[in-house]
Amino acid sequence: MNSGLELKNVSKSYGSFTLNNISLSIPGGTITGLIGANGAGKTTLIKCILSLLRPEQGKITFRGLDSIEDEQAFKEEIGVALDECPYHDIFTPPEVGRVMAGLYQAWDMPRFEQYLTQFGLPRDKKIKTFSRGMKMKLSIAAALSHHPRLLLLDEATSGLDPIVREEILDELLAFIEDEEHAVLLSSHITSDLEKVCDYIACLHQGELILRGEKDELLTGYGRLLCTRAELDRVDKSLLHGVRASQFSCEALVKDKRVFRQAYPELTVDPITLEELMLFLIKGEVL
Amino acid sequence: MTGLLQKEFYIFKSISKTYLIIWCCFALATVFQFYMPSFFVVITTFLFGMLPITTMKQDELSRWTVFAAATPATRAGIVNAKYLFGVLGCLLALAGNLALVTALSLAGRLEESVPLGILLFLAVIMFTLALVFQALLLPINFRFGTQKGSIAMIVIAAGGAGAIIAILSVAEVEPATYSFAPSPWLLVPLLLIGFLALCLSKKISSGIMKKKEL
Amino acid sequence: MELNISHSGDTPIYEQITCQIKGHILHGVLSTGDVLPSMRTLAKDLRISVITTKRAYEDLERDGFINTVPGKGCFVAPSNLGALREQAMRRMEKELAAVVKTAKTSAISLEEMTQALNLLYGGVPHE
Secondary structure (H helix, E strand, C coil): CCCCEEEEEEEEEECCEEEEEEEEEECCCEEEEEECCCCCCHHHHHHHHCCCCCCCEEEEEECCEECCCCHHHHHHCEEEECCCCCCCCCCCHHHHHHHHHCCCCCCCHHHHHHHHHHCCCCCCCCHHHCCHHHHHHHHHHHHHCCCCCEEEEECCCCCCCHHHHHHHHHHHHHHCCCCCCEEEEECCCHHHHHHHCCEEEEEECCEEEEEEEHHHHHHHCEEEEECHHHHHCCCHHHEEEEEECCCCEEEEECCHHHHHHHCCCCEEEECCHHHHHHHHHHCEEC | CHHHHHHHHHHHHHHHHHHHHHHHHHHHHHHCCCCCHHHHHHHHHHHHHCHHHHHHHHHHHHCHHHHHHCCCCHHHHHHHHHHHHHHHHHHHHHHHHHHHHHHHHHCCCHHHCCCHHHHHHHHHHHHHHHHHHHHHHHHHHHHHHHHHHHHHHHHHHHHHHHHHHHHHHHHHHCHHHHHCCCCHHHHHHHHHHHHHHHHHHHHHHHHHHHHCCC | CCCCCCCCCCCCHHHHHHHHHHHHHHHCCCCCCCEECCHHHHHHHHCCCHHHHHHHHHHHHHCCCEEEECCCEEEECCCHHHHHHHHHHHHHHHHHHHHHHHHHHCCCCHHHHHHHHHHHHHCCCCC
């Protein structure tokens, strides 16, 4: 499939960390959320896509453009917002616009101005005076203003208040109304990912441990709360992980529907993305 | 890549007031004979020759380079823009030196110290030295960052400037040098060496940046 | 058209959407030719993934409830209503047969059964 971001067998190791043979596809018209603990490899993966780090093996393409062979064309298509605002303190937003105009062929200054107004960013103040939220809004405004087809956001919304985050999420939803557009969003704020993502990918210690449709994952998986005695008599193949505390046990149920039919007397609750991630990462595998 | 040059200019614009003030102080001091014109020429050259490294320091503070490498400018563009800006900085130094020297000669101050011919010659040599200075320091800064690069810079700059000033002071005092009339044609090979050094340096920097993990 | 999506049940969300829209069509809340919200609008409104709404619409189209006109949107399909109602009727009769069997074997009278039916039906929205 030519549309969308395709990662095939991407591996990168440095120091003691290895990103191991990651294959992932981000289809056009969708938003993929990338989750995982700090150090799991999310930023490493994003940096590999942007050729900031050189993977030892693997192929990364977007709409047929290779990230290394067609580096310039590839990067023209990508709007990047990293976790820190990269613009110098001494710039004002219009100056940022002029610099970006000289970096991207498709830079759209009127659109950038529109975003500045929409996000409430002052034209004549230096970035030095901006709050973190304003700096990130500026980064995202710039990322959106050169008609990119792919948006890569690496923790770009962390530290922002819920109102600003909602504005940005709405922009992302508007962005993917075009089927040729795609978004890869890495974030710790799993509630945001629950709101907008179509797919979720979870990295843990450099491995892709989960990749699926968000709605399916959240309706399929469930959380079982029970006593140790009850846990012992449950068919373990229906569970994925267990977290036992002193007085009770929690387990990750793979398919709520099947489990409830098998054990109607046991309580299976719906699960949040955060709980799912914690189970997958910290739960004891059965 | 033009965006990167634009960025360099914006940074320069923000520090230009400071630079102008410093430069004017030195200029005035020279005009009023607190400093020898030769000393002034050397200072001007280093002040402006250092520009690409000053902007690199700013880039590091904002983590700009990582972002720039993610844009279509790519790492090659980053290197090209930096070297181009460096040359422009050296040309600015040259213009500043020529301006002051002309002013001094018009004000009739020169006969007392050093002949105009020698000063003009000196300005061009300093231009070449600035190119060499950048050729040496830019790869070091690209490879090790500006913090470690500063150490190298201080060593090279202090050593170089010190040596030059020492030679010049001796030359100025020594009457024999007044009869030394260098042929302008000597400048051509010197400039060529300067530019060649810079080209070689750019190749090295490109290689460094290509491999660097950001 | 209102949809009530529950994330805590067993039923996959796309199934809930499909059932509720079918219900609206069969009850006449949605008439032939009515335009449905686009997959993306619906997804955004319900705060779910577009993949889910797409799947729901695909199922509805497969079952003949809606038609997709490229470039224009999704519309409630005409005339199938009669056939669909018949299908639903047959399904209901089959399920009722099982209910009647249960009642008869436990000596529950038709009146008691009708009472129970009234109570249960009272909780379902209808015009």
